[in-house]
Amino acid sequence: MEMKEAIFNYCLRYADSSLIIGHRLSEWCGHGPILEEDIAMTNVALDLVGQSRSFYQYAAKVEGKDRTEDDLAYLRDEREYRNTLLTEQPNGDFGQTMMRQFLFDSFQVLFFEKLKESKDEDMSAIAFKSIKESKYHLRHSSQWVIRLGDGTEESHQRIQNSLEDLWRFSDELFEMNEIDEVLIKDGIAVDLSTIKDHWMQNVVDVLAEATLNVPEDTFMATGSREGKHSEHLGYLLAEMQVLPRTYPGAKW
């Protein structure tokens, strides 16, 4: 694989994940359990869409084919999307959303910490800007996981169920393929195997404080690195893309 192509696809992977989970969070807008949390979730959503924009802009520049960030976000189909399966899972209840966010944020913080050291200056710059945001996101989501886990009998049971439901998407966060192989050699990409143990330790610590049980021997889902998604992504994209696809070039 050519270097340019690898960087392009690497950027898309992380742009897509941030955009899709950001879009999921934005679905809470106007539906949050309380006003303050409604604002908090949409703040996080906007941060994540912002992070995805940085990656899309850089991807578009690297590709050099006159595609814009909007083209990449709105005019690619499900099978071209490379977001991890975790990010496209439905919101469920507030606890489910916070659990999904917690698993994701825990990854993002460690990922950006390493990406800061990337030899690719643009990617390093994106990481420097994003990590501050992601650290706050993690603080927010982990505090909620702790409170709901160590809360009432009902909140505990519900978020334990969410954890068991979402755990099977955790392995995939660390999957690598030939893109990583090409880029790790040149010190551009993050070797995800180097952050997995750290991720597990951080997650287990928070889950212990939340009195939640880490699922064992779960089947682990995979596929997004090849564009194979769960049934949920198509619906999400249909809603997210309908306007620019119906009115190409629309401005608002």
Added chain:
Amino acid sequence: MTDTSKPENKEWPLWEVFLQPKSGAHHAHVGSVHAPDAEIALQNARDVYTRRQEGTCIWVVPAEAITSSQPDDENSFFDPADDKIYRHPNFYTLPSEVKGL
């Protein structure tokens, strides 16, 4: 049967939010948030009141920890200051060299 005549108060407690606009300035009251505890109150305050770089430090205080004077107190609390003009520093002649007062 649960007594439904007095619904349990499920509202989260109210917290008053004080923001310090920049380092060294005093914290000023900006509003309030609902939150189950101090950490969440702090986060909610951050999300609601510092979206446009309004502050560098946040205090949150349980609203119930604040003792307020009552509207009924107004006459006895504040009217007596009405005719004590000598409490204002208006009777000094300032030397012309003093600037900025």
